[in-house]
Amino acid sequence: MFQAFQAHLANELAQIKDASSYKTERILHSPQSAHVALGPGSRGPGVREAEDREAGTRAPGDSGEVLNLCANNYLGLANHSALVQAAKEGLDRWGFGLSSVRFICGTQDVHKQLEGTISRFMGYEDTILFGSCFDANGALFEAILGPEDAVLSDALNHASIIDGIRLSKAQRFRYAHSDMADLEVKLKEASGARHRLVFTDGVFSMDGDVAKLDQICDLAERYDAIVGVDDCHATGVLGKTGRGSGEAKGVRERIAVVTGTLGKALGGASGGYVTGRREIVEILRQRGRPYLFSNALMPAIAHASIEAFRLVDESPALLDTLRENAAAFRAGLTQAGFRIPPGETPIVPILIGDAGKTQAMAEAMLDEGIYVIGFSYPVVPVGQDRIRTQMSAAHTKADLDRAIDAFARVGTQIGVIG
Numbered sequence: 001m002f003q004a005f006q007a008h009l010a011n012e013l014a015q016i017k018d019a020s021s022y023k024t025e026r027i028l029h030s031p032q033s034a035h036v037a038l039g040p041g042s043r044g045p046g047v048r049e050a051e052d053r054e055a056g057t058r059a060p061g062d063s064g065e066v067l068n069l070c071a072n073n074y075l076g077l078a079n080h081s082a083l084v085q086a087a088k089e090g091l092d093r094w095g096f097g098l099s100s101v102r103f104i105c106g107t108q109d110v111h112k113q114l115e116g117t118i119s120r121f122m123g124y125e126d127t128i129l130f131g132s133c134f135d136a137n138g139a140l141f142e143a144i145l146g147p148e149d150a151v152l153s154d155a156l157n158h159a160s161i162i163d164g165i166r167l168s169k170a171q172r173f174r175y176a177h178s179d180m181a182d183l184e185v186k187l188k189e190a191s192g193a194r195h196r197l198v199f200t201d202g203v204f205s206m207d208g209d210v211a212k213l214d215q216i217c218d219l220a221e222r223y224d225a226i227v228g229v230d231d232c233h234a235t236g237v238l239g240k241t242g243r244g245s246g247e248a249k250g251v252r253e254r255i256a257v258v259t260g261t262l263g264k265a266l267g268g269a270s271g272g273y274v275t276g277r278r279e280i281v282e283i284l285r286q287r288g289r290p291y292l293f294s295n296a297l298m299p300a301i302a303h304a305s306i307e308a309f310r311l312v313d314e315s316p317a318l319l320d321t322l323r324e325n326a327a328a329f330r331a332g333l334t335q336a337g338f339r340i341p342p343g344e345t346p347i348v349p350i351l352i353g354d355a356g357k358t359q360a361m362a363e364a365m366l367d368e369g370i371y372v373i374g375f376s377y378p379v380v381p382v383g384q385d386r387i388r389t390q391m392s393a394a395h396t397k398a399d400l401d402r403a404i405d406a407f408a409r410v411g412t413q414i415g416v417i418g
């Protein structure tokens, strides 16, 4: 019975490979950190390893420690001793799992404590936890908007926002990326709707640029719309005290709703949340389908995440180091002759503009002991192939100097820089 379908899937897989968009996963044999151990299997299908073994040689990147420039571990908390300790305490105190959704018997005091912690940290009225931010975005739009309402979404918004909007019955308007004139056009077109919600990523992950939230809030107020932000790459990262893009742009109190993740700067385990106006959170507890029909967050993660928010507040040096690292890395690569778009986030893209060179560069960097990933179409537009690097407070100046040297050497060999 499966044969015809199997042939169909095999054909689909072949097409993905033909388009050079087949993804393989490198296997880490260590915790997530500034340096990680890549082991056998790290080059995907293992062909090269088998050849290397036969020849009695192994490429340096195939095993041992490499410098990691491609995690969302912005504050270096993914393997921070205080979080590991807090998670162990959480296991002892609240057990392993809840085996229930929140509204049946899956709410422990630690979940309410974390929701309170996030509300206080972000400065909003209430917060609701989800299994991930993908789920938070999957819940939000459908729960709060009806067919009489309109949602206006940036063209480069994250896949989870796009999917969440698809699940809702709201009228959809897509404005060109960070284009305020186009947003105004769309706000006018949506003027007949009952309510309007403008929704944007706070930081766009491929370019590392920040949404123009001050201008978005001005326009939203002029056209009677509310504003929502997905701050996954910004919470713990942007703004003087790490509150995110709203703090960075001075508009925190003008934003009605923020979605976020516990899976990036804040320890990197998993979990997401929606924080903001009380009624939005209350409706989500009643109608948010990924909340009503998916298991409660692991209590040890909730307990350790409280510690993560505490660390952001009590260790401002982490944010300072992250910013210094990002500035130094941008400056070093620019000086070496690479095309680095200006920016203020720890996402530092190196524009190459050619898929082959981008792949060759990522491979050659791994041979230098530096782990980076290249992105090509369809993840980024044709001709905007790049290596995206991400800074961490856990990187040392020596780490970054070594990476800049290696990029310069490899970039010259491959002909990316002159």
Ligand SMILES: *Cc1c(COP(=O)(O)O)cnc(C)c1O
Pocket (backbone or CB within 6 Å): 131, 132, 133, 134, 135, 158, 160, 201, 205, 230, 231, 232, 233, 260, 261, 262, 263, 270, 271, 272
């Ligand atoms: C990472 C990310 C998500 C998904 O977060 P998870 O908690 O990993 O599901 C959603 N939105 C944006 C903008 C992200 O960068």
